[in-house]
Amino acid sequence: MSTPALEIDTSGLRCPLPVLALARRILEIPIGETIAMTSDDPAAGPDVHAWARMTGHTFLLEESSGNGKRFLVRREATHDPSNGLPEGF
Amino acid sequence: MNLGAASFAMQGGAAHGQPSPEAHSPVGQACQEIASRLGVSPHELYFLGDGPLAHTLALAGLATPERQVSAIERSEMLAQAKKTLPVSPAGHLLECEMGANAYSLGWVNGEIGTIQEIDSWGTRIHQSGGLLHTDLSYGLGILPTPHEWDIASIDARAFGGPMLGIMALKSRTRWSNPLPTFSPSFGQFHVDQRMVIEAAAALKRYTALAKTHYERISTFNKALRGRCTAIGNIDIAGDPAGIPHIITFSVLYAQGEELVRAFALEGFHVASGSACVSTNLEPSHVLSATGKLTHGNVRLTIAYDEPDDSLNRFLEILPRVVEGVRQA
Numbered sequence: 171m172s173t174p175a176l177e178i179d180t181s182g183l184r185c186p187l188p189v190l191a192l193a194r195r196i197l198e199i200p201i202g203e204t205i206a207m208t209s210d211d212p213a214a215g216p217d218v219h220a221w222a223r224m225t226g227h228t229f230l231l232e233e234s235s236g237n238g239k240r241f242l243v244r245r246e247a248t249h250d251p252s253n254g255l256p257e258g259f
Numbered sequence: 260m261n262l263g264a265a266s267f268a269m270q271g272g273a274a275h276g277q278p279s280p281e282a283h284s285p286v287g288q289a290c291q292e293i294a295s296r297l298g299v300s301p302h303e304l305y306f307l308g309d310g311p312l313a314h315t316l317a318l319a320g321l322a323t324p325e326r327q328v329s330a331i332e333r334s335e336m337l338a339q340a341k342k343t344l345p346v347s348p349a350g351h352l353l354e355c356e357m358g359a360n361a362y363s364l365g366w367v368n369g370e371i372g373t374i375q376e377i378d379s380w381g382t383r384i385h386q387s388g389g390l391l392h393t394d395l396s397y398g399l400g401i402l403p404t405p406h407e408w409d410i411a412s413i414d415a416r417a418f419g420g421p422m423l424g425i426m427a428l429k430s431r432t433r434w435s436n437p438l439p440t441f442s443p444s445f446g447q448f449h450v451d452q453r454m455v456i457e458a459a460a461a462l463k464r465y466t467a468l469a470k471t472h473y474e475r476i477s478t479f480n481k482a483l484r485g486r487c488t489a490i491g492n493i494d495i496a497g498d499p500a501g502i503p504h505i506i507t508f509s510v511l512y513a514q515g516e517e518l519v520r521a522f523a524l525e526g527f528h529v530a531s532g533s534a535c536v537s538t539n540l541e542p543s544h545v546l547s548a549t550g551k552l553t554h555g556n557v558r559l560t561i562a563y564d565e566p567d568d569s570l571n572r573f574l575e576i577l578p579r580v581v582e583g584v585r586q587a
Contacts, residue, residue, distance in 0.1 A: 185554035
């Protein structure tokens, strides 16, 4: 798998902040590219899965990383270009 | 006259056949009423200090190392699972290979309201020679009670009763007291008979209320689901055809704790399965197992006599509360 276009670390952040960071930062990469996020929040696994399903991005991979997990998500051309983020986020 | 757990503890492994309370005493009548709702006879009932204890002992007494437990059961059951059985996104047990000695599958899930086909699963489990434990707490008094199970446990608080656990053990079921060392001091399991009487009265009240208001609460359930869909980016858990008074949804980008607080300020007491609200910082295993968003979670357990005014007000404030917390 190719290197992610963006790698972010949300260690120390608790729900919903890791998913919020992912939703914001994925907008910085081109459609079709991937973003990797590291998180030590136990809720991040189910939440990244559910978030990808809700927004339309593709969940590619989940792997152990240090005290937490690393997730790989591909940005898709979603129906809502803002990922449902409220204004001002 | 001995009631419930005291009897089973005294009898150790052979838990069956203790004398029933006199049929015409108040406690005898209470037992009769509860038993008839469960489709068992009064001597097949056992009363324990609370629901979790009843759940724990009911499954533990099916002496087998092969317990298979659905992924959305309570932690009392999951802690005893050799294998956890996956469920669908709506929370229904998925097709699985039968053949284990014992299964635990709750009837109505207390977090997401999904109803399992207990009679159909029970038949299949019995055909393959296994036993079925079921938690009947959340459908009792509302829906016709299923019967293809071997042992059931109930938390009386689910139907507005006192802190009391009820265990129904069909007399043909091979079950042995998992705590035989407690036998000589059964006082630990003593249950005041007034609790049993109170539970029977609560079940009667709850049944009447559910009958009167079932359609009304179902209408609210549909309206709330519709409202969540209209607001957008809300993940509704469970099955739309589930029990109407339990509704769980998760608000994307919102914090569960903030939502609970915001609803409280509006006068609504809601629960949450989000990690930030739980004591161990783990999100609800029911939400995880069904693949639902775990943050921003709100769980409503609606009383069947909740007035229309308050239900309508909830629908009215929902968009504002969600928006407020998302922006916070």
